[in-house]
Amino acid sequence: MDDLLQLPWFSDAQRELVRDLHRRAGAERWLDPHADDVAALRSALDVLGRWGILPLTVAQPWSLTSNVLAREVLAYHSGIADLAFVMQALGALPILLMGSEATKSALLPKVASGRACMAFALSEPEAGSDVAALTTAARHEPRGGYCIDGSKHLISNAGAADYYTVFARTGEGKKGISAFVVDARAPGVEVEKQVPSSPHPLGIVRFKHVIVPSSAMLGAEGDGLKLALMTLERCRTTVGAAACGFARRAFDEALKHCRARRMFGSTLAEQPLAQARLAEMHARLEASRLLVYRAAWAYDQSAGQGRITRQAALAKWQATENAQWIIDQALQLAGGLGVLQGSIFERLYREIRPLRIYEGASEVQQLVIARELLSSHTLTTQER
Numbered sequence: 001m002d003d004l005l006q007l008p009w010f011s012d013a014q015r016e017l018v019r020d021l022h023r024r025a026g027a028e029r030w031l032d033p034h035a036d037d038v039a040a041l042r043s044a045l046d047v048l049g050r051w052g053i054l055p056l057t058v059a060q061p062w063s064l065t066s067n068v069l070a071r072e073v074l075a076y077h078s079g080i081a082d083l084a085f086v087m088q089a090l091g092a093l094p095i096l097l098m099g100s101e102a103t104k105s106a107l108l109p110k111v112a113s114g115r116a117c118m119a120f121a122l123s124e125p126e127a128g129s130d131v132a133a134l135t136t137a138a139r140h141e142p143r144g145g146y147c148i149d150g151s152k153h154l155i156s157n158a159g160a161a162d163y164y165t166v167f168a169r170t171g172e173g174k175k176g177i178s179a180f181v182v183d184a185r186a187p188g189v190e191v192e193k194q195v196p197s198s199p200h201p202l203g204i205v206r207f208k209h210v211i212v213p214s215s216a217m218l219g220a221e222g223d224g225l226k227l228a229l230m231t232l233e234r235c236r237t238t239v240g241a242a243a244c245g246f247a248r249r250a251f252d253e254a255l256k257h258c259r260a261r262r263m264f265g266s267t268l269a270e271q272p273l274a275q276a277r278l279a280e281m282h283a284r285l286e287a288s289r290l291l292v293y294r295a296a297w298a299y300d301q302s303a304g305q306g307r308i309t310r311q312a313a314l315a316k317w318q319a320t321e322n323a324q325w326i327i328d329q330a331l332q333l334a335g336g337l338g339v340l341q342g343s344i345f346e347r348l349y350r351e352i353r354p355l356r357i358y359e360g361a362s363e364v365q366q367l368v369i370a371r372e373l374l375s376s377h378t379l380t381t382q383e384r
């Protein structure tokens with residue numbers, strides 16, 4: 001029984017989404033990304049497209065709660081399915097938020113069906129946490145349009161994507177960054193693979209004199225950084241949700257293992273230290289889920305118009321850090337078999353790690369939270 005889903009802010013349709021997705025994702029045989037990460041990703045995208053859940057990633061109005069619930073379930077069953085889902089949102093939200101009507105109607109139906117695979121190309125070797133330091137340049141072409149030159153790295157779906165949402169410099173400073181949709185087949189787009197510890201399509205994407213029409217720009221010149229941050233603020237809570245999905249899986253597997261593992265004349269589950277560990281894992285997981293659901297609820301309540309900067313940062317930071325701890329504890333309970341390649345604990349241990357780094361490392365989230373607390377004139381309780 002999942003009592004958190006009984007909370008009043010979830011709709012019956014959302015509860016049904018969770019039930020249906022658990023049933024389908026649990027029964028699906030996801031391709032192993034170790035063998036071929038691009039094939040595994042594209043196959044997962046096809047499956048999600050057939051199930052009809054990809055419209056959630058680009059729906060208008062966009063529901064953060066539905067995206068959070070979908071990611072939590074998908075991550076529980078398969079990291080590659082979760083990635084296939086979220087990259088549609090990360091790559092296409094900038095189009096939804098600031099694309100022209102023509103760009104939206106040309107691309108969003110393909111994103112929603114899974115026919116177009118998306119990527120979000122922001123990070124560069126010298127511009128990670130400090131995104132405003134990016135140097136990829138988009139210069140006006142004498143005959144119209146822009147010419148993009150530069151390198152992005154650590155780009156998920158590199159080599160698998162049909163379209164990259166690219167952030168490039170059209171001027172100086174933070175207001176000198178613009179966003180473009182670039183067709184992956186455009187002459188001058190080159191991909192070099194990078195291999196993460198938990199396999200998925202990832203790589204360096206080089207843009208060598210890539211010519212794009214002016215209509216490829218999202219919003220106006222200089223809107224790029226704002227658009228990137230708006231997109232990340234929406235997706236950040238869903239990173240927390242994916243972390244909860246991985247952690248829940250680890251917890252369930254640990255519980256099963258503790259009940260079955262015999263030792264000292266009883267089971268591991270009978271050992272008080274194991275029970276204390278399980279209780280703390282459960283507490284941290286429930287706390288994380290509540291932070292994630294709270295941020296999603298706050299976003300949906302404001303119909304996407306309000307800022308949830310602090311709530312999203314709290315959800316992402318706490319859920320990813322707690323998930324790392326929970327998975328580590330689960331592996332500890334599994335003993336030596338837990339570290340063997342192919343064990344569910346070993347897979348989750350690798351899978352959770354990057355979530356504490358991408359879309360704003362934990363330290364960045366801490367700064368965001370502290371900045372908002374310190375700049376606010378209201379105290380945290382009314383009595384003071």
Ligand SMILES: Cc1cc2nc3c(=O)[nH]c(=O)nc-3n(C[C@H](O)[C@H](O)[C@H](O)COP(=O)(O)OP(=O)(O)OC[C@H]3O[C@@H](n4cnc5c(N)ncnc54)[C@H](O)[C@@H]3O)c2cc1C
Nearest residue numbers: 120121122123128129130154155156354357358359361363
């Ligand atoms: C698996 C994976 C997938 C990714 N996918 C994408 C993608 O699809 N698109 C994309 O654009 N990028 C992607 N990234 C890149 C990711 O967003 C960056 O790795 C992240 O922003 C951190 O940047 P960095 O790696 O350059 O680390 P740095 O910016 O060099 O930071 C290194 C470390 O410094 C610490 N730190 C950072 N800021 C502060 C501070 N102010 N005070 C104290 N400590 C601090 C943090 O611990 C951080 O981990 C991905 C990364 C990974 C690992």
